[in-house]
Amino acid sequence: MNKKYKLSCALDVDDILMECTSYAIKLANEKHKFDPPMTIYEKTSWGLLGTRIDTIYPYFTDAEFYRTQPVYEGAKEFVRKLSQMTEVFICTAVPPEYMGIRAQRIREEFPEIPSDHIYMGARKDNIHTDILFDDAMHNILNSKAKYPVLMRRPWNQESTGMLAVNYYDEFLKIVEIIAESYSVKPSESSTDSSNIVVLVGPSGSGKSKIATRFLSENDSFEKLVSYTTKDPTAVEENSWYNYVSLEDFRKMCDSGEMLQSTMYAGHGYGSKKDDVEKIINSGKRVLTTMDICGAMSLKTHFKNVTTIFIKRDKRGLMKNILRKNCSIDDKVNRLTALEYVDKNAALCDYVINFESYDEALKQLKEILK
Numbered sequence: 001m002n003k004k005y006k007l008s009c010a011l012d013v014d015d016i017l018m019e020c021t022s023y024a025i026k027l028a029n030e031k032h033k034f035d036p037p038m039t040i041y042e043k044t045s046w047g048l049l050g051t052r053i054d055t056i057y058p059y060f061t062d063a064e065f066y067r068t069q070p071v072y073e074g075a076k077e078f079v080r081k082l083s084q085m086t087e088v089f090i091c092t093a094v095p096p097e098y099m100g101i102r103a104q105r106i107r108e109e110f111p112e113i114p115s116d117h118i119y120m121g122a123r124k125d126n127i128h129t130d131i132l133f134d135d136a137m138h139n140i141l142n143s144k145a146k147y148p149v150l151m152r153r154p155w156n157q158e159s160t161g162m163l164a165v166n167y168y169d170e171f172l173k174i175v176e177i178i179a180e181s182y183s184v185k186p187s188e189s190s191t192d193s194s195n196i197v198v199l200v201g202p203s204g205s206g207k208s209k210i211a212t213r214f215l216s217e218n219d220s221f222e223k224l225v226s227y228t229t230k231d232p233t234a235v236e237e238n239s240w241y242n243y244v245s246l247e248d249f250r251k252m253c254d255s256g257e258m259l260q261s262t263m264y265a266g267h268g269y270g271s272k273k274d275d276v277e278k279i280i281n282s283g284k285r286v287l288t289t290m291d292i293c294g295a296m297s298l299k300t301h302f303k304n305v306t307t308i309f310i311k312r313d314k315r316g317l318m319k320n321i322l323r324k325n326c327s328i329d330d331k332v333n334r335l336t337a338l339e340y341v342d343k344n345a346a347l348c349d350y351v352i353n354f355e356s357y358d359e360a361l362k363q364l365k366e367i368l369k
Helices: 021-032 052-061 063-068 075-085 096-109 137-142 168-181 207-217 246-254 273-281 292-301 314-323 328-346 357-368
Strands: 008-011 087-092 118-120 131-134 147-151 196-200 221-223 226-228 241-243 258-264 267-272 285-290 305-311 350-353
Touching: 008 075, 021 052, 021 063, 063 096, 075 087, 075 168, 087 096, 096 118, 131 137, 131 168, 137 147, 147 168, 168 292, 196 207, 196 292, 207 221, 207 285, 207 357, 246 258, 246 267, 258 273, 258 292, 267 273, 267 292, 273 285, 285 292, 292 305, 305 328, 305 357, 314 328, 350 357
Parallel strands: 008 087, 008 131, 087 118, 131 147, 196 285, 196 305, 221 285, 226 241, 305 350
Antiparallel strands: 226 267, 258 267
């Protein structure tokens, strides 16, 4: 990366640095004595839902709420680390009458951020930074940032394709990889002996079929089986997944068993760190297929992870998606995600340009020999 250039990063505040929805839920539970108590999983989208979760909205017009919002555990250290890696800006939407309170809290809690780097307003599409970190889908979709990154929350679970994280350390790893992407990539003639290899690509890229064929010819690798809440009879290449209920999936995520998890088209997908370690400890190398978010998470938790992007022409991707046995909404989500193909490819260590399965397999073998 050019040393004269420093990445710029805009951070949201609510539900990124300070508790907002979860804090309002806590206050509403205390006031209304809900039985059972409300949980954050009840907030499935923006706006009024016509359910008890709507009782959180009065807090967003209360000055005391903004004065007392808790800072997320680890948020201060996160901002300190990020400030060493990028030029950090705050871009936060808050009612005008509470802007002074919000600015004071930011200056007190995050002194690394200069006062003139604090912007108030909802039009985040007017902020031109390299990276945006936000939990609102409309801000991510409309962002002018080169790399908009979504913080996973229950209200954005339908999002697919774009960069998304669950934790601060995952975001910092993405920033690190973005910085490295400005450097020269490995040459096509280089080979890789990493312990963990991830095939990344959009829906319809054929990554699972390529991986299955490769595994049938290479016994030094073992498949990492992931977990999904999607009905196993409806999952393509379902030998790559173990089915779990949504309740069990959430428990696994909340307990820290999952090293990475994501919601794709309303279904949960994730992998366990223990499963990765078992394969490595057996003396074999790991091969798996994931979206870009899962791949970045693996790079956060393990060393020697290689990401290989399967790049296919959009017409071919669209045909494959339309042939899939899934709902119309699912197909729409997958097609919409194709917008992020080139950005995701830029973050991977290698790119395989798909022309045929035989050619893709040949390229994969050359990289991993």
